[in-house]
Each structure stands twice: as C-alpha cells, then as structure tokens.
Amino acid sequence: MEFQLPPYSLKMMLPELFLFGWALVVIAFDLVSGRKKESAVGYLTLAGILIAGGLLAFTGYGRGFGNMFFNDPMARFFKIIFLGAAFMAVGSSFGVLKERVRNHRGEYLGLILFSTVGMMFLASSQELLSLYIGLELTTIPLFVLAAFYKDNKLSVEAGIKYFVVGAFSSALLLYGISFLYGMAGTTDIIQMKINLAITHLTFKSIGMTLVIAVVTMLAGIGFKLGLPPFHQWVPDVYEGSPTPVAAFLSIGSKAAGLVAFAKIFVNGLSAFFGPEMLPNDWGQLVAIMAILAMVLGNTVAIWQTNIKRMLGYSSIAQAGYIMIGMVAMNVYGLSSVAYYMFAYMFANMGAFAIVTIFEDKTESTQISSYRGLSKSEPALSLILSIFLLSLAGIPPLAGFMAKYYVFAAAVEKASSPNGVTWLYWLVGVGLLTSVFSLYYYVNVIKQMYFSREDSPYKIPVSAPALAVIVICLIGVILFGIWPEPILQFAKDIPASFGFLAR
Amino acid sequence: MMESQPSIAFWLLAIVILTSGFMVVSLRNIFHCALNLIMCLFSVAGIFILLGAEFLAAAQVLIYVGAVAILMIFAIMLTSEISNRRIVQTTENKSVALFISVIFALSSVFLIMGTKIWRMSDQALPENNTLTIGKYLMTEYMLPFEVVSVLLLAAMIGAIVLARKEAS
Numbered sequence: 001m002e003f004q005l006p007p008y009s010l011k012m013m014l015p016e017l018f019l020f021g022w023a024l025v026v027i028a029f030d031l032v033s034g035r036k037k038e039s040a041v042g043y044l045t046l047a048g049i050l051i052a053g054g055l056l057a058f059t060g061y062g063r064g065f066g067n068m069f070f071n072d073p074m075a076r077f078f079k080i081i082f083l084g085a086a087f088m089a090v091g092s093s094f095g096v097l098k099e100r101v102r103n104h105r106g107e108y109l110g111l112i113l114f115s116t117v118g119m120m121f122l123a124s125s126q127e128l129l130s131l132y133i134g135l136e137l138t139t140i141p142l143f144v145l146a147a148f149y150k151d152n153k154l155s156v157e158a159g160i161k162y163f164v165v166g167a168f169s170s171a172l173l174l175y176g177i178s179f180l181y182g183m184a185g186t187t188d189i190i191q192m193k194i195n196l197a198i199t200h201l202t203f204k205s206i207g208m209t210l211v212i213a214v215v216t217m218l219a220g221i222g223f224k225l226g227l228p229p230f231h232q233w234v235p236d237v238y239e240g241s242p243t244p245v246a247a248f249l250s251i252g253s254k255a256a257g258l259v260a261f262a263k264i265f266v267n268g269l270s271a272f273f274g275p276e277m278l279p280n281d282w283g284q285l286v287a288i289m290a291i292l293a294m295v296l297g298n299t300v301a302i303w304q305t306n307i308k309r310m311l312g313y314s315s316i317a318q319a320g321y322i323m324i325g326m327v328a329m330n331v332y333g334l335s336s337v338a339y340y341m342f343a344y345m346f347a348n349m350g351a352f353a354i355v356t357i358f359e360d361k362t363e364s365t366q367i368s369s370y371r372g373l374s375k376s377e378p379a380l381s382l383i384l385s386i387f388l389l390s391l392a393g394i395p396p397l398a399g400f401m402a403k404y405y406v407f408a409a410a411v412e413k414a415s416s417p418n419g420v421t422w423l424y425w426l427v428g429v430g431l432l433t434s435v436f437s438l439y440y441y442v443n444v445i446k447q448m449y450f451s452r453e454d455s456p457y458k459i460p461v462s463a464p465a466l467a468v469i470v471i472c473l474i475g476v477i478l479f480g481i482w483p484e485p486i487l488q489f490a491k492d493i494p495a496s497f498g499f500l501a502r
Numbered sequence: 503m504m505e506s507q508p509s510i511a512f513w514l515l516a517i518v519i520l521t522s523g524f525m526v527v528s529l530r531n532i533f534h535c536a537l538n539l540i541m542c543l544f545s546v547a548g549i550f551i552l553l554g555a556e557f558l559a560a561a562q563v564l565i566y567v568g569a570v571a572i573l574m575i576f577a578i579m580l581t582s583e584i585s586n587r588r589i590v591q592t593t594e595n596k597s598v599a600l601f602i603s604v605i606f607a608l609s610s611v612f613l614i615m616g617t618k619i620w621r622m623s624d625q626a627l628p629e630n631n632t633l634t635i636g637k638y639l640m641t642e643y644m645l646p647f648e649v650v651s652v653l654l655l656a657a658m659i660g661a662i663v664l665a666r667k668e669a670s
C-alpha cells in the first residue's frame with residue numbers, strides 16, 4: 001500500500017504553526033521563570049502575536065491538503081481580526097495576570113493562544129471536517145478560560161454554562177454536517193456545492209433532508225453567535241467570565257462563528273437561498289433570527305445594571321446587524337460583514353479594555369459605579385464614550401460606516417432585478433433598533449458626565465492596556481473617517497465565494 | 503453489501519438504543535442512568551458492526567464504553583453524596599422537553615423518509631477497513647488529525663488548571 005500525502009506547503013500555515021509553538025513556549029516560560037517577573041510572560045505573549053501577524057504577510061494565497069487548508073482573502077482578513085482580538089485581550093489582561101490568575105499565568109495566556117490557533121485553522125479551512133475541528137479548538141480553551149476564577153461562583157457558573165451550551169451546539173452542528181455529507185457524498189465545501197447542484201438539476205428538487213441539515217446547523221452556529229432563540233447563555237457567560245476573556249469571546253469566538261457560517265451557508269449552500277427555494281431557503285430563517293437578535297438584544301440591554309451584561313446584550317444585537325450583511329448574498333455583503341467585524345473589534349475591545357482596568361481597580365462592574373467618572377478621569381471617560389458611541393453607530397466613527405455598509409449591501413440586493421424584498425424589512429428593523437440602542441449606550445455616558453456626585457476612583461492604566469486603548473481609539477476614529485483601506489482589503493473577499501462584481 | 507431491508511438485528515438494536523437512551527434521561531438514580539448509557543453506547547457499536555464498520559465498533563466500545571462510561575461510574579462512586587442516593591436526577595420542564603424532542607423526531611423521520619435521493623458510493627466496502635482508515639488519517643486527513651492532537655493538549659492543560667487545588 002502506497003502512502004502519498006496530498007500536496008501542501010508548510011510556509012502557508014506558518015503563522016498557525018508559529019503561534020502553536022509560541023503557546024508552548026509561553027507555558028514553559030511561566031513554569032521556569034517562577035513568580036518574580038510578573039509581566040514578562042504577558043509581554044512574551046504579545047510579542048508572539050505580533051510576530052504571527054508579521055508572518056501572515058509571507059503566507060500568500062493558495063491551498064494545501066486538498067481544501068483543508070485554503071488561504072484566500074477572507075481567511076487572511078479574519079486571521080488579522082483573530083490576532084487583533086487576541087492581542088487586545090492579552091494586552092488588557094495585565095491587571096488580571098498580577099492578581100486573580102497569578103497562579104496560572106502561563107496557562108491562561110497559552111489557552112488564549114491555542115484558541116486563536118483554532119480560529120485561524122477554522123478561517124482557512126474549506127472542508128467541513130477540518131472546519132469543525134477548528135471550531136472545537138476555538139471553543140474548548142474558551143470553556144476553561146470562562147471558568148478561570150475558580151474561587152468565584154459566577155465564573156464557574158459561566159464556565160459550566162458555556163461548556164454545556166458549547167458542547168450541545170457542536171453536537172447539533174455535527175449532526176447537520178452528517179446529513180449534508182449524506183446528501184452530497186463529500187465533506188469538501190466546493191465539491192459539496194457542485195454535487196448538491198447536480199442533484200438539484202437532475203431531479204428538479206433536492207431531498208427534504210436538507211431542511212434538517214439547515215435547521216440543525218443554523219441552531220449550532222446560532223448558539224456560537226448568540227443569535228436568539230439560542231442567546232440565553234450570552235449575558236451570564238459575559239458577566240461571570242474574566243473580563244478580558246469576555247472581550248475575547250465577543251470578538252474572536254463571534255468572528256469564528258461568522259466564518260463558519262459564511263463557509264457553510266454563504267458558500268456551500270448558496271444555491272439554496274431565496275424565495276424560490278422553499279422549503280430549503282435558509283435566508284428567511286436567518287432573517288428571522290437576525291430580527292429577533294436586533295429587537296431582543298437592544299431592548300433587554302436597556303434594563304441592565306451591570307456593564308458586562310449590557311455589553312453582552314449589545315453583542316447579541318450586533319450579531320443581528322452582521323447577519324443582515326450575511327444574507328445580502330451579493331458582492332457587497334461579505335465585504336461589509338468583514339468591515340463590520342473589523343470596526344466592531346476596535347470599539348468593543350476598547351470598551352472592554354476600559355471596563356477591565358476599571359474592574360481591576362474598583363472590583364465593580366455596575367454601571368452606577370461609573371457615576372461622575374468624568375471628573376476624576378476625564379480622558380478615560382471621553383475615550384469610553386467614543387467607543388460606546390461607535391458601538392451605537394454614531395458618525396463619524398467606524399461603527400457608523402459599518403452599519404451603513406451592511407444596510408447598503410442589503411438594500412442593493414433587495415432592489416436588484418430578482419430582488420429579495422424581505423431584506424427591506426431587515427434594514428427597517430435595523431434602523432429602528434439602532435435608535436433604541438442609543439439609549440443604553442448613552443446611559444453610561446450620562447452616568448459619567450451628568451452626575452452630581454464625584455467619583456472616588458482614580459484608575460491606573462498599565463502600559464499594555466494604554467497601548468490597547470490607543471490602538472482601538474485610532475482604529476475607531478481613523479477607519480470611521482477613512483474606511484477605504486479596509487474596504488480595499490475586504491473587497492477581494494466575495495470573489496473567492498463566487499460573487500463577482502457586475 | 504447491505505441488503506435494502508433492515509434485518510431483525512437492526513430492529514433489536516434500535517429498540518435497545520431507544521429504550522436505554524430514554525432511561526438515561528428519565529431514571530432518578532444517577533447510577534442506573536450511567537449503566538443505561540453503557541447499554542446504549544454498546545448497542546450503537548452493534549449498529550456499526552451491521553454496517554460493516556468493525557473498526558468504528560471497536561473504537562466505540564474502547565472509548566465510549568471502556569473509557570468515558572467507566573470514568574463516569576468512577577466519578578459517581580467516588581462522590582459520596584451521589585452514591586448515597588441523596589442526589590437524584592430531576593428533569594425540569596419535562597413537558598417542554600418532550601414536546602420539542604417529539605416534534606424534532608417526527609419531523610426528522612418524515613423528512614428523511616421523504617428524501618429519495620442519497621449519494622451512495624458505488625465502490626465496494628474495503629477488505630480491511632482499519633487499514634483504510636489508518637491510511638486516510640495519515641494522508642488525506644493528516645491536517646485535521648494533527649489539529650486534533652493540539653486540541654487534546656489544550657483540553658488537557660485546561661483540565662489540569664481547573665482540577666488543581668490552589669496552594670494559597
């Protein structure tokens with residue numbers, strides 16, 4: 001029996017390999033260095049993430065191991081988001097590293113790196129099996145990270161909840177994938193697309209089993225993204241887990257879920273989208289989930305008194321907006337999603353970074369503790385306000401451009417010749433709920449600026465946290481007024497999905 | 503090749519899987535639940551044998567019955583409060599769960615029966631499927647195979663962190 005490896009090139013997966021090795025180095029360094037040099041291991045991790053980002057420039061596009069490692073513009077764009085999220089999560093973790101996780105510093109950072117490696121493998125897989133394994137490598141370290149404050153009941157609760165929900169949703173996704181495999185006879189997404197189309201054209205209909213596959217896979221990915229009705233875990237997990245981990249969850253794990261969704265649905269099942277494809281049309285199901293997400297996330301967030309829970313509900317709502325871009329299914333849709341995720345990363349990681357350093361000092365995550373903060377910390381308050389306004393989508397910040405592009409992509413699809421008219425409804429709900437969302441974001445700003453009380457808190461900012469905040473601030477403002485470079489970068493993404501500009 | 507009509511063995515196994523699976527979620531004594539789970543997983547191995555996948559059957563018995571279920575029983579026996587039967591398994595929202603599962607089961611059966619088009623491989627079953635699986639794992643599926651080992655490492659580190667007693 002002859003053994004022959006499919007063609008591959010290790011150069012293409014250099015950042016992943018490096019980051020995996022670096023995670024081991026970080027864990028080993030923490031064991032060797034002992035407890036004395038507190039921040040060294042953190043800086044080591046940051047350096048590793050930067051080097052991996054630099055290596056990304058040398059990988060080039062191409063494929064290896066069949067379609068299991070597939071570097072396209074989308075993979076590269078999202079890898080930058082994953083590395084950015086990891087960098088900012090680690091950068092804002094220095095306070096936590098000194099205090100609450102000081103016994104397991106190396107493991108904490110190592111697990112963040114492992115999870116990032118999983119996300120990167122996921123982003124460059126064009127095959128259901130390796131995609132699933134990438135998703136598992138993303139989430140399993142996150143279960144542990146969510147429960148990292150072992151002496152804190154809320155954190156342990158968050159870990160268990162995330163674990164149960166995560167395992168259940170993975171099982172659902174895998175169940176759906178198994179049906180898809182049965183119908184297409186392959187796990188390769190491109191080949192699957194072709195096989196399903198052949199079946200569809202030959203028999204004039206596709207089997208009804210596709211409905212089960214679509215529903216179970218949507219439920220599985222819906223859990224990962226926190227889309228209603230699969231969102232109940234989000235606020236509890238965000239509240240309980242360490243704040244930098246919650247931030248990493250909200251960007252990294254969400255972007256990973258989006259990539260999985262884009263690969264399976266927008267690429268693999270793109271033929272089964274649209275009103276004429278009933279009952280297999282997945283677009284309408286996603287649209288219902290997106291509407292629920294925008295309405296529910298934005299209204300329930302109003303009543304939150306804990307800022308982490310509020311950001312949790314806000315992330316549910318943001319997932320709803322992102323899904324509008326996903327179901328736009330045209331040449332603008334995917335690039336608007338990529339831009340949205342990029343802008344959301346800066347605003348959300350920045351807001352979480354400030355919440356983290358505030359919590360390190362005050363041990364409080366209540367919105368009421370922010371009262372009068374503008375008097376003792378004018379600069380930090382202003383920056384937090386900018387991040388929150390970007391999340392709400394106020395011009396000229398990046399969040400506004402992101403929402404604008406997503407809505408524009410949907411309107412473009414709806415008004416095209418064989419347009420999908422329910423997209424107008426999605427955009428309408430999106431615009432309306434954006435107005436609601438202003439209320440709870442501005443509420444925090446109101447507490448900071450328009451309260452008679454003086455805040456007793458002086459917040460010390462460590463150098464890495466300052467770097468994170470400054471990077472996020474520059475990102476939010478610069479890419480709000482000058483989005484062209486990111487759009488240029490993102491405009492190649494739809495081409496590898498078969499959407500070509502007319 | 504498998505005949506188109508399912509054999510008596512299949513029906514027997516299916517009935518055992520379904521009843522023991524139902525017992526797992528409905529019995530009150532958690533130890534009995536674990537025993538039923540073993541029964542259920544064992545019968546799934548039987549289904550694999552019927553399908554001609556001996557390697558999967560062996561792996562199923564080794565990993566699920568041999569490792570996972572036994573570990574569960576150890577955990578139950580070593581936790582005094584559970585083995586004292588003071589903790590019973592309770593199922594909240596029974597009616598909701600029943601409703602959702604019945605709807606899901608019925609619609610899946612209906613939809614699967616309604617599907618006439620399945621892509622079957624036209625190749626004969628390989629002579630030695632352990633050899634074939636091994637070959638595929640080391641060639642075509644090399645990358646996911648290696649990523650799984652990274653995953654195992656991450657899971658192991660995570661488990662150690664969570665289970666370790668803190669010094670301070």
